Amino acid sequence: MTTVASTRPARRPAPVRTARGRPPRSDRRAGLLLSTPFLVVYLLFLAGPLLMGIVLSFFNTTTVKDGLGDWVGVSNYTQVLRDSLFWDAMWHSVLFTLITTPLMVVLALLFAILASRIRRGRVFYRLAFFAPYVVPSSVVALIFLWMYTPQVGLLPKLFGAVGLPVPDFIGSTSGGWTAVILMTLWWTFGFNFVLYTAAIQDVPPDVYEAAAIDGASPWQQIRLITVPLLRPTTGLVLILQILASLKVFDQIYLLLGGGPDQSTRPVIEYIYDTGFTSYRGGYGAAATMVYFVIIVAISAAWYALRRRSTTPAAPRTAPLPERRTP
Structure with missing residues (x-):
């Protein structure tokens, strides 16, 4: 009598857990041991400077003298909240975020979809x-500064060749914002593009094949399959882009220096000028803490909104009919 071996794959053993659902103590020790190097680096380079900044914000510290200086309490914070230059710089950061975030998200999604449907040269x-995205900000700023230079730059020559008025990319407020936005799109567009590309690769190809068999056109496949399945990735890209845009500094500082007449200076450049140019370290630390609280509040609000939208609603049940007594 012959026996036939079962072709079913062996089931993996379930992870061992304690009565409360926690992993065993040995696994927790191993996890703590493996995460210790990261925790040490985090405490040294992130939590440490944050705590030091909180301490400095309560003193009139200057960057040209040793020591903390005199205790001033919340005086630095009240000055920051009443400073019109701080709120002007805040508005510049918000304006940059409102303009660049939709462009970064939509263009990254569009080009990721197009690149995924190209059969030849997809890797290129x-x-x-x-x-x-991997080019240093100083190199990118130098390249675009040459391109924007009047009379000799590439873009002014192109505008003049087609008979269009040449915008002042360096000397005007509108031209400066245009120059910074174009530079930012070219420079940082690739990060969102990679996130969308990875998400598109996770979509099962069987879904597209079934849709094609049912007669769905490529546009219908993108609109009804790709875009809805990429909603979690879109939410991640959106919040990352908002936070990155709010922290804009490099390209504006290197390309325009916040000009002309501080009309493009973001809040981080304002903090830099206050702390390292005016040597008001305590005041700069207070402005940093105010901006830090604003960014944390935006992140917390977005997290709460996302958590509420992804939490499944409780199913509604019909009320039970009342029992009639004979």
């Missing part, structure tokens, strides 16, 4: 879109 296009 992905590399070409992501390559600018």
